[in-house]
Amino acid sequence: MTSKYYALQIGLIKECGYLQRLLLFLSIFWSCYKICSFTNKNKRQMNKFEIRKATLADKGRIWEIIQQAIALRKEQGSRQWQDGYPNEDVVQSDIDKGYGHVVEVEHRIVGYVAVIFDIEPAYNNIDGKWLSDGQYVGIHRLASAQDPHVKGVGTGIMQGVEKIAIEHGVYSIKVDTNFDNGGMLHVFDKLGYQYCGEVHFRGASRKAFEKLLN
Numbered sequence: 728m729t730s731k732y733y734a735l736q737i738g739l740i741k742e743c744g745y746l747q748r749l750l751l752f753l754s755i756f757w758s759c760y761k762i763c764s765f766t767n768k769n770k771r772q773m774n775k776f777e778i779r780k781a782t783l784a785d786k787g788r789i790w791e792i793i794q795q796a797i798a799l800r801k802e803q804g805s806r807q808w809q810d811g812y813p814n815e816d817v818v819q820s821d822i823d824k825g826y827g828h829v830v831e832v833e834h835r836i837v838g839y840v841a842v843i844f845d846i847e848p849a850y851n852n853i854d855g856k857w858l859s860d861g862q863y864v865g866i867h868r869l870a871s872a873q874d875p876h877v878k879g880v881g882t883g884i885m886q887g888v889e890k891i892a893i894e895h896g897v898y899s900i901k902v903d904t905n906f907d908n909g910g911m912l913h914v915f916d917k918l919g920y921q922y923c924g925e926v927h928f929r930g931a932s933r934k935a936f937e938k939l940l941n
């Protein structure tokens with residue numbers, strides 16, 4: 728609402744009777760309330776995601792989320808994650824190695840990602856060129872829950888990983904995804920990741936991206 732709009736409303740109030748003035752005041756109050764509510768809601772959504780290391784107690788929930796992601800990709804007609812990967816053994820390995828991280832909203836796990844500071848061998852043979860050659864954080868097995876589906880989980884996870892990387896003194900994130908994973912491609916574009924070429928996993932080509940954090 729503009730100041731011109733409210734000035735017009737105030738002018739109308741002066742020309743109205745008591746009941747009409749009351750109704751106009753209520754209308755203006757309701758408009759202000761809706762604007763403030765929308766602003767506060769957006770602020771809460773920006774700060775609602777909390778990312779932390781996964782524990783063995785989280786394994787069951789993590790596997791549920793990954794299964795939901797596998798089913799969703801199949802429903803969307805994708806071949807990604809349709810070959811038995813990732814599986815429960817992979818989740819167990821992530822937790823054992825300290826790679827596994829969960830993202831929570833109001834203490835409920837709604838997403839999962841493996842945050843890897845070790846070298847990813849597949850990234851050594853990129854058909855293209857990375858932005859940097861130094862230490863980096865690799866991201867794998869990112870999945871968001873569908874029970875319920877919470878908007879913005881993928882973005883929240885990626886932003887959380889950026890904070891983790893900086894806390895460890897690492898200023899590069901490298902990641903890949905399937906050519907048909909529109910959701911993640913949108914997240915990468917929104918957060919400023921740059922397309923670097925193609926990498927290969929289990930006989931399939933995948934789009935590779937990097938973001939420099941400094």
